[in-house]
Amino acid sequence: MREKNFITFEGGECSGKTTVIAEIVKMFDELNINYVSTREPGGVKIAEDIRKVILNVDNVGMEPECEALLYAAARMEHLNKKVIPSLKEGKIVLCDRYLDSSIAYQGVARGLGLENILKINSFALDHLPDLTIFIDVKPEVALKRLSLRDKTDRLDLETIDFHNKVYEGYHEALKLYPDRFVVIDGNQPLNDVVNDCKKAVLKYLGV
Ligand SMILES: Nc1ncnc2c1ncn2[C@@H]1O[C@H](COP(=O)(O)OP(=O)(O)OP(=O)(O)O)[C@@H](O)[C@H]1O
Ligand SMILES: [Mg+2]
DSSP: OOSSOEEEEEOSTTSSHHHHHHHHHHHHHHTTOOEEEEESSOSSHHHHHHHHHHHOGGGTTOOHHHHHHHHHHHHHHHIIIIIHHHHHTTOEEEEESOHHHHIIIIIIISOOOHHHHHHHTHHHHTTOOSEEEEEEOOHHHHHHHHHHSOOOSGGGGOOHHHHHHHHHHHHHHHHHOGGGEEEEETTSOHHHHHHHHHHHHHHHHTO
């Protein structure tokens, strides 16, 4: 098993994660690089089922603790059934969100505290990403982009205060794990964000 293949993408809503991953997938295809592209919460059946519960707009009153545990449960299922087996097959795993999302959203934005998040995610802590591309977008920029998009899920309905806290939370994660983070300026046009992310991944892989 080649080491250092677990790459995660983090950032608030509309930071460009999903677009960036799709472009990196195209680049990997052209370069004949073996990869798996996946996302959290989800990536495998049970975790996708949990995702539906978490994002359902009818579940707007969900307790923060319940939300944090559901994310951790989905993470565990995805880690054991998809991430670790793919790494063992020597594939690069590109994952849209992972533990740092829980630090930012449940730990800081929902106010549950870092300690509690790290405790309930202790399984995932045995498998930290090797590289985390953090697309750093100012909350007001993100909110402006979000206002142009359809409100599709429970988290899209949050206020500027929530997005400020998410931003703060990501910076807490960065402080906690400075060695695996690469910060990309996400306030730029999407094309520049994509190019910066591609460059960072290629540099990391030594390609
Ligand atoms: N740098 C950017 N400039 C302008 N618009 C952007 C930028 N990045 C993302 N967007 C817009 O934000 C929307 C969501 O993009 P994308 O799905 O890639 O973000 P995301 O980080 O995956 O969001 P989410 O966390 O909600 O899944 C799209 O409409 C996209 O065009
Ligand atoms: Mg996305």
